[in-house]
Amino acid sequence: PIFRVHDNEVYALDINTRGEVFSGGRDYRVRKSDDHLGRDYEILGTHGPPGEPAWIWSLAFSPDGKYLVSSDADGRVKVWNVSKRKLEFELNPSNASVQSVRFSPRKDILASCSRDGTIRLTRFPANRGARVLNREPRVHTGFINAISYLGNRKIASVGDDCKLVLWDTASGTPTVLEDVKKEDHKLWAVACAPNGEGIYFGGTDHVIRYHDLKKGGITRSYNAKYRITSLVFDAKGTTLAATTAGGNVMLF
Secondary structure, eight states: OEEEOOSSOEEEEEEOTTOOEEEEETTSEEEEESSTTOOSOEEEEEOSSTTOOOOEEEEEEOTTSSEEEEEETTSOEEEEETTTTEEEEEEOOOSSOEEEEEEOTTSSEEEEEETTSOEEEEETTTTEEEEEESOSSOSSOSOEEEEEEETTTEEEEEETTOEEEEEETTTOOEEEEEEOOOTTOOEEEEEEOTTSSEEEEEETTSEEEEEETTTTEEEEEEEOSSOEEEEEEOTTSOOEEEEETTSEEEEO
16 A cells, blocks of 8 residues: 655655554654554654754664664654653764664664764763774765664665665674666665565665575565655564665565
8 A cells, every 4th residue: 555644755655563654854843653555653752952953864663672873964863662652862973864773683783874974872871882884995975874783793785876775783893785776866765674584675766676695685676656765674574675765665
């Protein structure tokens, strides 16, 4: 299904264990939809001070479902208590726009990537002990736009340079899996399959691609007809959700 709950571009999406869809984007608001048809949505909160709202780039639930983390174009990361429907605290992992946030499966690490071209791994909720990936020499040569955990020790990333990179978080070693560079194309979204066998990624050319880790290449693709702004699996690992620049949420 495809549904619409925002008036502008949707950049961020995550689904909790109850199947509730949370989304955010250019209208500065974190919204919750009570079903997969987009009905009965409510506003959880907004980003930015009064009169100076900030676009929301990413959303991520903690593995236990207690917290929802959102990041914005001003470098803020907000931590929401979902059951209490309130803001718990804020983090500031970067002075640059924070494009994507993701929890490790063990929930003790919050990974984030930003427009300074780095990936940060920070202890959560202590907000300390950050480790930085993509330092010199850089594998990603531009903005890093999205990240996704593959198990506990690996992170996939995509960026403006159209590369799909897989990182070993223990050693910091990167492996370039794909380079789909073409004119005016950027990669904005990535989601690792819960079974660990492949990685979905997409961007401005409207196509969602699947890289098969066993076969070592792209084995299928889907034209979504809109620019893909985010990709995420639900908590059960059975549904892949995508947001688009057309303001839609798509479920596969």
